Amino acid sequence: MPAHRNPPEVDRVAAARAAVAARRARAAVKAQVASGERSALEVARAAWSDDDLPAEKSLRVRDLLTSISGIGPARAEAVMGELRIAPSKRLGGLGTRQRSALADWLAARGRKRGASKLVVLAGPTAVGKGTVSAYIREQYPDVNLSVSATTRKPRPGEVDGVHYYFVDDDEFDRMIRDRELLEWAVVHNSYRYGTPRPPIDRALDAGDKVMLEIDLQGARQVRDAMPEAVLVFLLPPTWEELVRRLIGRGTESAEEQARRLETAKVELAAQDEFDVRIVNSHVGTAAREVVDLFTAP
Ligand SMILES: Nc1ncnc2c1ncn2[C@@H]1O[C@H](COP(=O)(O)OP(=O)(O)OP(=O)(O)O)[C@@H](O)[C@H]1O
Numbered sequence: 001m002p003a004h005r006n007p008p009e010v011d012r013v014a015a016a017r018a019a020v021a022a023r024r025a026r027a028a029v030k031a032q033v034a035s036g037e038r039s040a041l042e043v044a045r046a047a048w049s050d051d052d053l054p055a056e057k058s059l060r061v062r063d064l065l066t067s068i069s070g071i072g073p074a075r076a077e078a079v080m081g082e083l084r085i086a087p088s089k090r091l092g093g094l095g096t097r098q099r100s101a102l103a104d105w106l107a108a109r110g111r112k113r114g115a116s117k118l119v120v121l122a123g124p125t126a127v128g129k130g131t132v133s134a135y136i137r138e139q140y141p142d143v144n145l146s147v148s149a150t151t152r153k154p155r156p157g158e159v160d161g162v163h164y165y166f167v168d169d170d171e172f173d174r175m176i177r178d179r180e181l182l183e184w185a186v187v188h189n190s191y192r193y194g195t196p197r198p199p200i201d202r203a204l205d206a207g208d209k210v211m212l213e214i215d216l217q218g219a220r221q222v223r224d225a226m227p228e229a230v231l232v233f234l235l236p237p238t239w240e241e242l243v244r245r246l247i248g249r250g251t252e253s254a255e256e257q258a259r260r261l262e263t264a265k266v267e268l269a270a271q272d273e274f275d276v277r278i279v280n281s282h283v284g285t286a287a288r289e290v291v292d293l294f295t296a297p
């Protein structure tokens, strides 16, 4: 008997141990998806990143799909056929087209089910977006509200870095040039507003919930840039109530109110572009309905 194992046997044992460890790591990733701790899209994106994530990269697409609640082996097979992905493929082995087809499919499924870590709240002027957002800021501190940059001046009581980052035109130009904004738009034909991207990426990477309260033009840009976002359109109970809220707020001149109401008609006509519609009859109820989207099944 040799005093030590011969090298091939040592290799075999080490390889077997490594294979068991890898299987366990993949099972842990599948369990995270099954429990909703991570979305399948997050796992796929991680697998396609440059990071050293062997479990995600070696996870079979079929196993990722069947970890999603409601998808069994037959459905997974059908989806892979639809996306032209071979049954044995692992996430890390997908080509560019297959990656984008799978990402689009996962994002569309998440949107349809109204579940995402990124929720965009939009709607016509004076419907109550700011009021509902403020309520969420107070009552649901685990939701990260994005702080936009704007070229408009602060109103009384507004705090720089809390309500907005109040910047001048040169700084806004720089942010656009340096690609720091996820989206931006000129709102109500007056000032520019934009969503700084780095804090959103950081929060989403940490698995946190993020909400943007932005106008319709911005919501469309976010949908294109981040298809996993759930887009919510906040509606007034009636047109008359919207007018009442705008006039009652008393922050715009009669001329500005008329201009905003014209824009509101166009915006209301676009509500079908959104994933979810919520009527803001009662602030607390509307806020709850928005926050529930982060945990929708
Ligand atoms: N559910 C509600 N019931 C009654 N009044 C409401 C409700 N929600 C908001 N309001 C009131 O409607 C007015 C407009 O609300 P808010 O300023 O939040 O609208 P907004 O959508 O953010 O407007 P804008 O896009 O013009 O900034 C405010 O006076 C607010 O107090």
Ligand SMILES: Nc1nc2c(ncn2[C@@H]2O[C@H](COP(=O)(O)O)[C@@H](O)[C@H]2O)c(=O)[nH]1
Pocket (backbone or CB within 6 Å): 125, 129, 148, 149, 152, 183, 184, 185, 187, 193, 194, 195, 213, 214, 215, 216, 217, 218, 219
């Ligand atoms: N496209 C974006 N729109 C934004 C952003 N932040 C706010 N807004 C929208 O602007 C109007 C006016 O806001 P106000 O505070 O001046 O009354 C409102 O409809 C917001 O939804 C943004 O980053 N991008």
